[in-house]
Amino acid sequence: MRITALSGGVGGARFLRGLVKHLDSRDSDEPHELTVIGNTGDDITLFGLRVCPDLDSVLYTLGGGVNESQGWGREDESFAVQAELKALAVEPQWFGLGDRDMGTHIARSLWLGQGQTLTDVTAKLARRWALPEQGVTLLPATNTPIETHVVIADPDSDDPTAERAVHFQEWWVRMQAKTEAKRFTVAGMGQAIPAPGVLEAIRNADLVILPPSNPVVSIGIILGIPGVRDALRGTRAPVVGVSPIIGGAPVRGHADACLRPLGVPVSAAGVAGLYVDFLNGWLVDDVDSDIAIPSGPHRITHRSQPLLMSDTDAASVIAGGAVELGLDLMQARTAP
């Protein structure tokens, strides 16, 4: 079975680890192929080094090297480099990069500087984290440098209408998404093209899954890359999503702060509405079992089960629910 997933960082990575566990546990002769299309809108150049937070969370989580408690960065981390940068008054200090993590960014920056694409670089990093052995291919959504910016009220202006755009990471990490976002813009999106393999992975999949990643700044960014949304609309595979909202609040992260500027209700139904043009199945938490799925061009089947990813086993059960929903949708299509 060829599965393609669009993913952000922490939540997506944990879901994918559960998905791999579920797929490994299935009684099947056919090996699975899981292609993950990772968000690159969060990418940022810090200290001259290219950092790809979402791709790295997927790599470290699937590779067993992630800091479990925070869901990003490396376990058993030290911070000698960052301490030295602080001694040198190098900004920003609000983004704490550990030493092992820094090794990833140094290597990535080196390789990109040599002219390798982010696709090439990500494949190298994926080998270091044994993704191929797990049947997983990780693709950046695009090799075009794009950066999600958040437009906020200018804190330094007396003019209440004055605005300022800050990098997504500054808003997310430094401001902890507490400063109201007026809107999101993605620098470079106009020139972005999907990375090699991205559209093919969507078109040729047996099943497309949207993990419970942030629908605006993770999945939403990938969907904004010209061609991706059309590929999702056109694929023969059922597209099954897992709600990142449980009972009106995000499972983790600040999805609510991202949905509000779009005028989208912070609800499982609200998020489904963002995907209504291509979504076939929608997995919600039991507390949301009675949601009214927004109407769209085609029927969206929804099911409910507990969606709290408390550990890898829980994530595996959730992923299993998404896969089952997808298989049932496939079955229904081929039924006489």
Added chain:
Amino acid sequence: MRITALSGGVGGARFLRGLVKHLDSRDSDEPHELTVIGNTGDDITLFGLRVCPDLDSVLYTLGGGVNESQGWGREDESFAVQAELKALAVEPQWFGLGDRDMGTHIARSLWLGQGQTLTDVTAKLARRWALPEQGVTLLPATNTPIETHVVIADPDSDDPTAERAVHFQEWWVRMQAKTEAKRFTVAGMGQAIPAPGVLEAIRNADLVILPPSNPVVSIGIILGIPGVRDALRGTRAPVVGVSPIIGGAPVRGHADACLRPLGVPVSAAGVAGLYVDFLNGWLVDDVDSDIAIPSGPHRITHRSQPLLMSDTDAASVIAGGAVELGLDLMQARTAP
């Protein structure tokens, strides 16, 4: 008193630390100004980061952050970044950079990438290591990227006359200078110009000192930058050197392996011969007190004292000897 010193890495740095200690101990109302012109021929780009081994040895040693036993790199170092680079199969692995040290190289590379000159960058690093508080200004010899290459017999060729050039650091660190050097070449030297302040520091000094640095690949590289040698010939200040050779062998490092390709005897006299056109005073070890100083355009005064820099106190005594020799030469010039 304005003193200008030309310096390489470890040996030069230890001498300079002794010189600062000596100058601080002098009973003088006039504060000293010590300008250090540091060799940049050893500089190398590793992992995409710009590393300046000689400048860093001076910074770390004067700043109290050096790994005392090796004379370069930082004390209390960890190697998490390098371990991650190894896991990613990033070469070279023969140049071990610690995590704190890596912070220096990341900051330097960032600032250079922003368009700052190596002079600017070095001044920032010098502030972090409190060099101004010690009356010390550290100047890179040139802001032009230059790289010392070592021509060796090509180990992969059947042709005994075939040659290969390797970066100085590869020869020095990986090969430990055991592979015979046929000659040294300096990539970029043809376009090199002295960094701002370098020629002025030589011209306007009261005393110029050559620490016991490598005469070929440290001092020799600085002397090769167009204009530097002429400034030394033309300065009114006496130029006093400290021999890096004691009784026919280098105090440390591989000066012998560097002198041989030049056909220069590995002796205190041999090294003095390299400086004969501008040297006024030459401090040698007691075992070399009877050397025959090569003849040149002017008289070279030599003195002897123990030159083994076993610790900072010993270095201070040696530096004091060089300063006294310089003062005596000044005195002799102004004597009626």
